[in-house]
Amino acid sequence: MIHRISSIARHTFKQSVRDKVLYNLIVFAFLLIAASILFGKISVDIQRIILVNLGLTAIAIFGLLIAIFIGISLVWREIDRRTLYNILSKPVARWEFVLGKYLGLLLTLLVNTAIMAAGFYLALFYQDRRFQAQDVASLEAIYFILLELALMVGVALFFSCISSLTLSAVFTFCVFIIGNLLADIRWFGSETHSALVSAITTFLYYLLPNFSLFNVIGSAAHGAPVAGYLLVSRSLYALLYAAILVSASILIFEERELQ
Amino acid sequence: MTLPMLAVETNDLTKDYAIGFWRKRPRRALDHLNLQVEMDETFGLLGPNGAGKSTTLKLLFRLIFPTSGSARILGHELGDLAAHARLGFLPENPSFYDHLSAREFLEYAAQLFGIDSTTTRRRTTELLERVKLADTGDLPIRKFSKGMVQRLGIAQALINDPELIFLDEPMSGLDPIGRHEMRDLILELRKQGKTIFFSTHILSDAEMLCDRVGILNRGKLLGSGELRQILRMEVSAIEMVVESPSATALEKLASCAQSLTRTGGRVRLEFGSEYDTNRLLELALSCGVRIVSLNPVKSSLEDYFMAQVGAATEQRAPEKDRVQTR
Amino acid sequence: MRLEDALSRPRQLPRGLLWAALVIALMAQAALRWTTGSMQTGSAAATTPLYISSGKLLRDLSLGYDGLLADIYWTRTVQYFGRERLSGHPRFDQLGPLLRITTTLDPHLIIAYRFGAIFLAEKPPGGAGRPAEALQLLRRGIVANPQYWRLWQDLGFIYYWDLHDYRAAARVFRAGSERPGAEIWMKTLAAAVAAKGGELRTSQVLWAQIYRATEDETVRKSALAHLEALEAAQELQELDKALAFYEKQTGHPASSFKDLVAAGLLRRMPRDPSGTPYMVAPDGKASLGPGSTIDLRLVH
Numbered sequence: 001m002i003h004r005i006s007s008i009a010r011h012t013f014k015q016s017v018r019d020k021v022l023y024n025l026i027v028f029a030f031l032l033i034a035a036s037i038l039f040g041k042i043s044v045d046i047q048r049i050i051l052v053n054l055g056l057t058a059i060a061i062f063g064l065l066i067a068i069f070i071g072i073s074l075v076w077r078e079i080d081r082r083t084l085y086n087i088l089s090k091p092v093a094r095w096e097f098v099l100g101k102y103l104g105l106l107l108t109l110l111v112n113t114a115i116m117a118a119g120f121y122l123a124l125f126y127q128d129r130r131f132q133a134q135d136v137a138s139l140e141a142i143y144f145i146l147l148e149l150a151l152m153v154g155v156a157l158f159f160s161c162i163s164s165l166t167l168s169a170v171f172t173f174c175v176f177i178i179g180n181l182l183a184d185i186r187w188f189g190s191e192t193h194s195a196l197v198s199a200i201t202t203f204l205y206y207l208l209p210n211f212s213l214f215n216v217i218g219s220a221a222h223g224a225p226v227a228g229y230l231l232v233s234r235s236l237y238a239l240l241y242a243a244i245l246v247s248a249s250i251l252i253f254e255e256r257e258l259q
Numbered sequence: 260m261t262l263p264m265l266a267v268e269t270n271d272l273t274k275d276y277a278i279g280f281w282r283k284r285p286r287r288a289l290d291h292l293n294l295q296v297e298m299d300e301t302f303g304l305l306g307p308n309g310a311g312k313s314t315t316l317k318l319l320f321r322l323i324f325p326t327s328g329s330a331r332i333l334g335h336e337l338g339d340l341a342a343h344a345r346l347g348f349l350p351e352n353p354s355f356y357d358h359l360s361a362r363e364f365l366e367y368a369a370q371l372f373g374i375d376s377t378t379t380r381r382r383t384t385e386l387l388e389r390v391k392l393a394d395t396g397d398l399p400i401r402k403f404s405k406g407m408v409q410r411l412g413i414a415q416a417l418i419n420d421p422e423l424i425f426l427d428e429p430m431s432g433l434d435p436i437g438r439h440e441m442r443d444l445i446l447e448l449r450k451q452g453k454t455i456f457f458s459t460h461i462l463s464d465a466e467m468l469c470d471r472v473g474i475l476n477r478g479k480l481l482g483s484g485e486l487r488q489i490l491r492m493e494v495s496a497i498e499m500v501v502e503s504p505s506a507t508a509l510e511k512l513a514s515c516a517q518s519l520t521r522t523g524g525r526v527r528l529e530f531g532s533e534y535d536t537n538r539l540l541e542l543a544l545s546c547g548v549r550i551v552s553l554n555p556v557k558s559s560l561e562d563y564f565m566a567q568v569g570a571a572t573e574q575r576a577p578e579k580d581r582v583q584t585r
Numbered sequence: 586m587r588l589e590d591a592l593s594r595p596r597q598l599p600r601g602l603l604w605a606a607l608v609i610a611l612m613a614q615a616a617l618r619w620t621t622g623s624m625q626t627g628s629a630a631a632t633t634p635l636y637i638s639s640g641k642l643l644r645d646l647s648l649g650y651d652g653l654l655a656d657i658y659w660t661r662t663v664q665y666f667g668r669e670r671l672s673g674h675p676r677f678d679q680l681g682p683l684l685r686i687t688t689t690l691d692p693h694l695i696i697a698y699r700f701g702a703i704f705l706a707e708k709p710p711g712g713a714g715r716p717a718e719a720l721q722l723l724r725r726g727i728v729a730n731p732q733y734w735r736l737w738q739d740l741g742f743i744y745y746w747d748l749h750d751y752r753a754a755a756r757v758f759r760a761g762s763e764r765p766g767a768e769i770w771m772k773t774l775a776a777a778v779a780a781k782g783g784e785l786r787t788s789q790v791l792w793a794q795i796y797r798a799t800e801d802e803t804v805r806k807s808a809l810a811h812l813e814a815l816e817a818a819q820e821l822q823e824l825d826k827a828l829a830f831y832e833k834q835t836g837h838p839a840s841s842f843k844d845l846v847a848a849g850l851l852r853r854m855p856r857d858p859s860g861t862p863y864m865v866a867p868d869g870k871a872s873l874g875p876g877s878t879i880d881l882r883l884v885h
Contacts, residue, residue: 003370003373004370004371004373007367007370007371008371011356011367014358014359015356015358018358019358081354082350082352082353082354083354083355083356084322085317085320085322085348085350085353085354086348086350086353086354086355086368086412086415087371088320088321088322089320089322089343089346089348089350089425090343090368090371090372090419091340091341091343091344091371091372091373092340092343092371093340093597093598095597095598181657183664184657184660184661184664187664187667188660205618206615206618206619207611207615210618233617233620236617237614237617237618240610240613240614240617241614243610244607244610244611244614247603247606247607247610248607250598250603251600251603251604251607254597254598254600255324257322257323257324258317258322258323259276259317259323338597340597
């Protein structure tokens with residue numbers, strides 16, 4: 001069981017690594033980090049803040065792009081190209097396949113984020129020729145980005161199991177945007193003074209993944225560390241929700257006919 | 260005494276596909292299929308395109324799920340994945356990951372079977388050798404021709420040294436040489452004592468390779484059995500080809516023949532089964548013609564197939580007319 | 586060995602169990618959200634940091650969708666404002682930056698300038714009490730939307746109400762009245778403010794103008810509250826005069842307005858605009874009755 005899941009995960013990692021899209025995105029992210037050094041040069045006094053803001057945002061955005069674009073094609077491509085027939089005719093259970101795929105992309109994102117984070121810290125060091133104590137906050141922000149990516153891959157995987165590539169992309173983007181504006185949507189709902197709308201928005205508020213919980217880049221830019229209980233509770237939340245997404249994907253994929 | 264285990268056994272296996280976008284209607288792809296494939300035999304599932312051959316194989320591998328009915332492979336229920344360790348499967352028009360080389364894919368496949376790395380390395384090399392991909396085994400698969408992909412498909416189906424091998428249209432997409440090689444490979448596997456279940460729409464392949472065949476048309480099994488039984492090996496006619504015969508000789512021969520066709524200087528004559536080869540030989544020699552060939556014509560699988568499929572099609576034809584005239 | 590066997594054997598998952606786990610996990614995450622959510626409102630919400638605090642940068646990053654982003658930020662601003670106001674100890678630290686981002690993203694979002702200025706200028710706890718920032722915001726609005734004369738009106742109000750700079754207010758009203766399309770009363774307003782700045786009557790004229798001109802319910806209510814407070818303030822001034830007159834005449838202070846009615850100084854018991862009777866405070870001055878909804882703080 002474990003060896004099969006890890007084989008599939010390693011294979012998925014290899015597949016992503018050999019995907020040229022990945023390199024384009026990483027190069028672009030590095031360019032952005034480099035650009036933030038330049039931005040910082042232009043503005044006075046807040047170079048470091050701009051660097052942290054832009055650098056971490058670049059890591060988050062490019063991580064998300066990879067999570068979405070590779071995530072939605074994870075299962076879909078295997079079905080579409082019929083490569084899946086060769087895998088599922090071997091003693092591989094479908095849930096092992098889905099879980100392996102998920103972990104594989106997560107591994108890709110972990111490595112990818114680690115590389116970008118290294119670049120980011122290099123830029124930080126370049127700025128003042130030394131690190132500061134508050135740079136730890138950026139590390140926490142990167143950890144939160146990883147949590148967010150774990151959820152995002154789950155969302156992409158989920159849609160990848162139920163619909164076509166384009167629709168998956170649309171749905172995944174929608175969930176991401178809604179998941180960032182959940183608080184606003186709930187507020188809208190309560191403002192309408194309609195019990196029904198308010199109930200629906202409250203329901204969505206508690207049902208959909210709340211991505212805004214993982215946005216701590218702003219406070220990281222000011223070197224403010226994340227409170228300990230938030231680290232724990234949000235890790236727990238991400239773990240729980242990722243488990244939900246993966247098991248939902250599995251339940252759907254188990255029933256899916258591969259014609 | 261326990262009954263000998265069947266390699267494949269299906270009981271009223273039925274599959275409906277829903278077609279149509281808004282209002283889904285079922286279309287029966289497989290209709291109460293009852294098949295028994297014994298151990299150590301080579302079984303050919305024969306039928307025209309769209310007869311339900313691939314559907315059967317996909318059902319057996321749980322890629323799709325039956326509407327009703329059940330099946331057992333090597334004594335295991337379909338959901339039991341443990342049986343898969345003893346199976347090999349070559350899907351129809353297989354497709355592999357572009358970014359891998361053939362060797363890498365075989366290694367990946369071996370990992371999924373939990374084969375240890377020493378064995379994996381040995382078998383990978385062996386199999387690449389065997390399907391003639393030894394030189395190209397490290398190229399990315401996207402550079403492969405269709406025939407190479409098909410051969411890789413065979414190799415990956417054999418990576419676990421399976422007892423029972425399923426091949427879905429193994430000859431499709433292959434050039435004549437490739438087909439010949441594939442045929443040899445299947446015969447070799449057969450010699451090794453493997454049970455082989457393959458589907459094809461090419462009669463001659465089935466004729467050459469199979470112990471038994473099942474004939475499938477429009478989702479229904481029209482018949483199954485040993486080839487000898489099906490064909491009964493009856494001589495239905497004798498065919499004679501002669502080279503530029505004289506007019507008198509031709510007249511004499513034609514008076515006995517059922518049919519006559521000219522191609523260039525050659526004339527092909529067909530005689531009824533009341534003549535035997537010796538008599539015809541005498542007749543020809545007495546006329547002084549040069550004989551190019553003299554063959555007893557056996558009823559072929561093709562004839563059987565056409566008879567079965569044709570009958571089934573004719574039965575439906577009036578129905579179709581009715582619909583059209585309305 | 587047996588365990589290893591069992592582990593390596595591929596198995597289908599028991600579907601029912603997975604469904605049950607899924608439902609439980611969904612509820613658990615909602616519960617987690619609910620508990621951490623309530624933890625959050627205590628401290629974190631007030632200091633929720635702005636992702637990127639430069640509106641210009643955001644506009645560049647929004648890839649052309651700055652209009653939509655502006656709307657989102659405006660919604661955020663309103664929401665932030667509402668949440669702060671309800672939190673009991675509002676700080677409004679981010680109101681200025683949020684408004685600046687919103688109006689940078691969409692410089693023509695008039696509503697953001699107008700309401701934003703009110704939010705910013707109003708005294709706590711109703712608003713941020715930062716009239717200087719409100720002036721800045723409105724000036725930026727006027728630069729971006731020179732044809733829109735109502736921004737001048739709003740600017741004038743802030744000078745008048747919050748800064749009590751009547752000369753500046755008059756100047757602004759006059760400048761605004763010269764904008765194309767400006768309504769004629771802007772001139773009257775300018776004259777009134779110039780002549781009698783600081784008088785309750787002038788304030789009343791200003792608020793009556795707002796009350797008539799607005800289409801927004803919140804602003805209308807606010808204007809009405811101001812008007813009522815102004816009326817009450819003027820009535821209180823009159824009542825104080827009456828109380829003083831009574832004391833001078835009878836030689837002792839009135840204990841309640843009943844005395845004044847009895848003495849024929851008042852025709853009936855006086856009530857404030859909300860309908861609550863006025864009372865005489867222990868210090869002998871007229872004051873609002875208990876339970877009155879009038880907020881005299883609105884008058885200065």
